[in-house]
Amino acid sequence: MRLKPPFPRMNSAERRIWDAYPSGSWVDLRSGDDQADDPANGPGWGPERTVRAEVVAALLRGARPPEPGRSAGLRLAGAHVTGVLDLADATLTGKLHMVNCYLPGGVSMTDTIAVGVRLRGCEIARIRAAGCTVNAMLDFDGSTVHGGIRLDNAQVKGQVRFAGLRVSAEETAEASDNAVRDVRRRMSEEELRERGHRHGQWALWAGGMTVEGGAFMRDMRVNGGLRIIGAKFRGGIYLQRSVITATGPYAIQADFMEAGAAELSRGFQATGTIRMRNSRVNGVLSFDGATLRAPGRVLHLSHAQMDELILRPDSIEGEVNLAYSRIGVLLDAPADYPGAVYLNGLVYEALRGSAWSVNDRLVWVDKDSYGYRPQPYEQLAAWFRRIGHEQDARRVLLAKQRRRRRTLRPAGRIWGRLLDLVVGYGYRPWLAGLWVAVLLAAGTGVFAAVPPTQIDPEEIRVFQPFVYTLDLLAPVSVFEQRGAWDPTGWTRWLAWTLIASGWILATALIAGTARVLRPGPSS
Known part of the structure; x- marks a missing residue:
């Protein structure tokens, strides 16, 4: 019917x-x-x-x-x-x-x-x-x-x-x-005003x-922003080749988002900030081949967790914030960060990417516009030690001390420069041996040419310029040469310089060694 x-x-x-x-x-x-x-x-x-x-x-x-x-x-x-x-x-x-x-x-x-x-x-x-x-x-x-x-x-x-x-x-x-x-x-x-205030910038x-499944958003054209705060994409979110032009500050606001994967890659373009604070990606978050630009902060990924972050965009303009995030594998290149990068509190298990030097990474950790932060250096040094590159770890920790020196008062900067010059803050103890060798050679040559006079003529002694110089360099007289011979003329200034240098070297070596052996993340 x-x-x-x-x-x-x-x-x-x-x-x-x-x-x-x-x-x-x-x-x-x-x-x-x-x-x-x-x-x-x-x-x-x-x-x-x-x-x-x-x-x-x-x-x-x-x-x-x-x-x-x-x-x-x-x-x-x-x-x-x-x-x-x-x-x-x-x-x-x-x-x-x-x-x-x-x-x-x-x-x-x-x-x-x-x-x-x-x-x-x-x-x-x-x-x-x-x-x-x-x-x-x-x-x-x-x-x-x-x-x-x-x-x-x-x-x-x-x-x-x-x-x-x-x-x-x-x-x-x-x-x-x-x-x-x-x-x-x-x-x-x-x-209209209420809608404009609340929703106007969001497409x-x-x-x-x-x-529950995948969110396939490839090849989209968005005039406005994506507001996906607290969203859960259990099968992942895929935005390859999509173009987002923000009408407000954010191209994507995805704080507290959870995703099985997030592909903002292979031709993805965003004009505006991508904010994923406190987000969690249980797979790969990829910006491989993306074009990202914003007048200020282009990527805000602080306090986030992800198994792997691929940050290899074709072009990026703006600041990057990775502070206090936990990343399994970070695949990037230090040169891909044109502006400030915030790394304080960032923890990563591995660094991957095209060939880069330790100096490239040191420039990377020094790009925080808020100034010196010790943790990024300590994290980088810990990673070098974990892969068995002890010498590179020492270079990073030495760079940390040199960067810290710029934040000190004048007296601290002077003492720090002296520690650096003498023993490399304890990370280059061989410098102390080099200084001793130079001073020992100089003193031996001078005192061989202009020997000191014997203080007690009745005591039978044979002057040895090498032993005498070595005794002057030692903070405490070991060979009893310092009290038996008295330098003459201008060589007295050399003797006083050797005594002072001996104390400075000993103090710097002790201070530097204590710094290196001190327990903690910088050790």
Whole structure:
């Protein structure tokens, strides 16, 4: 028995979808001309392709039961859907699948429970689906959404597919037809201001969203930002070749995000800050081949955790913040950081990348615009020691002391420079031996040419210039030569210099050795 439609004066297109819904059959209203069927030309479509949104909503809300043995669903191509497609708070009885449709009134799915939602290649004013639950796929492949997408706290049990999606923030939406402009006109100025303040800079507002499958967002074009704070992408999020142009400070704000992987790589471009503070990536976070630019901080990845960070962009402009993060493998190149880089508190298990020198890494750890921080040096030295490069670890710790010296008062800087000159802060103890050898040779030569006079002529002694010089250098007289011979003339200044040098060398060697042997991360 055929049910009588509850809508008067249904047109032919509406009668077709009314009859097709119980069996889930396709209703294709397209003409076959690609240019004419482009939903961007939807305002020019005639009544034979026009469907009221209330008819579509009634079907999805259960106006018609499914045929026995069939799965009900709305499968519609090439339609002009007039009015707002309001499915808010509904439990949809069948799948929603639209292709190349024109929806100038937008879609409302707030708190909706749906089997699957696919709006592919459509032209849509806006999508509001906060708190919705989709038990299969959420698919906006190839669509254009002018006024932003709301998916905060949405639950998607399958995949999210946004490949080729064009989406603009509400404040930059181009209302290309009268229907979209009418929607804006009906909104009060206060509501517009509130929306602009809260949502205006975001093209995709999806904080708290959970996606059990992968979120495939390749080749998107976004005019605005992605706000995905606290979102969970268990199968990973993939943004290769996508281009994001921020209308506010952030291209992506993803604090506290969790993901199985995050690919912002292979042609990905972002103008604006990418902020992933406190995020966790249980696989690879990759910026390989990306183009990143922002007027200030381009990457904010502090307090984050990730198994591997690949930071090898084609181009990067701005500061990078990796402070207090924990990274398993960091694959980068020190030269890829053109501005300041914040590394204080960063812990990593391994460094990988193209060939770089220890000096390159020392420049890297010294790029913190807040000034000297000891931890980045200690972390780098610990990694060199872990891979068996003890000499490189000592070079890093020596550089740490030299950098620290610039922060001291004048007296501390003088003493530090002396320690550096004499024993390399204890990391180059062979310098002390070199100084002793130079002073010993100089003293031996001078005192051999101008021997001192014997203090007690009655005591039988044979003067040895080498032993005498060595006794002067020792802080405490060992060979009893210092008290037996008295230098003459200008050689007294040499003797006093040797005595003072001996004390300085001994003190510096003890201080440097104590610094090196002191327990702690710098040892």
